[in-house]
Amino acid sequence: MDQPARVEGDVAGATPAFLAQMRDDMLRFARLQLGSDDEAEDAVQEALAGALRNSADFRGEAALKTWIIAILKNKVADILRKRQRLPLAASQMAAPDQEGPLPAVFDQRGMWHDAARPARWSDPEADLHTTQFLAVFDACLNRLPPQQGRVFMMREVVELGTEEICAELGLTTTNVHVILHRARLALRACLQINWFQEGA
Amino acid sequence: MLNCHDATFLMSQGRERKLTFSERMKIRFHASMCSGCTNFERQLEQISGAAKAFGAQQSSSDE
Known part of the structure; x- marks a missing residue:
């Protein structure tokens, strides 16, 4: 390549x-x-x-x-x-569906579906930094809708602030909050299934 | 009272901005009765920690 x-x-x-x-x-x-x-x-x-x-x-x-x-x-x-000091390129302009879908974890009343309710993660903190765990984390990150993956990475891996992310992607603060909520819900669900339930 | 969607939305925002007193009270009240959201709140922190470790790639397979 x-x-x-x-x-x-x-x-x-x-x-x-x-x-x-x-x-x-x-x-x-x-x-x-x-x-x-x-x-x-x-x-x-x-x-x-x-x-x-x-x-x-x-x-x-x-x-x-x-x-x-x-x-x-x-x-x-x-x-x-x-x-951020340059005009926004066309490719960075806000697309209509900016936020990606809300993961289907809540019912119509906004309560957890039984199968989606977060269970306790029993692993000690240190286990979440092992090579094996990070490989699963990587896979789950790659499965996020693109915008959710991107914003999550900017926020949690590169550690940019909300304002910087808004300026970079042409999003509002609310957009970023919604995207991060959805990304975290999806990531959590993916980790639960692929890491914490494995061999359970 | 908050539903789980709104409770987790506030919990998530708590990692980007300082929540108001009233928002924090609503979350505490909801979490006191909801194990799912209590677990979610804890896992937000764990996911954030994992993201830092992922960025640093400290435990790479090349070690």
């Missing part, structure tokens, strides 16, 4: 396979946020280049990856903030 990054050489002892995989992860993350391949590519290149200049400080691949992703998050946030 994409050319492998020019990051060969001894980057904190990381293997080429590790670097290629990391670059794919970074591109996916940046594309989802920026909606533009070119800008995503640039952000990833800059994050990698920045990391290379200081790579000697990093022991081991895990520390390197954590750090590069942190740089990338800042780059993405910078790009999104800069865009």
Whole structure:
């Protein structure tokens, strides 16, 4: 698909396979946020280049990856903030159905359907940060309607404020609140089914 | 009294803005009688924590 990054050489002892995989992860993350391949590519290149200049400080691949992703998050946030000063591109203009559907978890009176009522999650907090859990989390995130996934990522992963999200996507505060509510309901339901009920 | 849709909507908004006193009271009253919404409120926090971990990719399979 994409050319492998020019990051060969001894980057904190990381293997080429590790670097290629990391670059794919970074591109996916940046594309989802920026909606533009070119800008995503640039952000990833800059994050990698920045990391290379200081790579000697990093022991081991895990520390390197954590750090590069942190740089990338800042780059993405910078790009999104800069865009707010430009006129909204046509592609970013509000589409009629901005918010995506409300997950079918409530009955007509707005009460939980029996099958959809949130059960207690018994796992200790630490289990929610394991590789296995995060893979399920990733899959559930990808299943959200696009706008819900995007806004959720901006808010909870990139940690932008509501105002910044509104400005970036041309949404009202209410839109963003509605979208985040729906995204959280859908994500919660997906995690319940695919993680917490597994083997129950 | 709030229904579960409105209670979870306020709980969700609580992560973006400071809720009013009256909103917080309505939520507490509803949650005191609704285990589903009580669990939802707790899970909002867990999902947020997981999203941070997801962003950091700390527990990547490459470790």
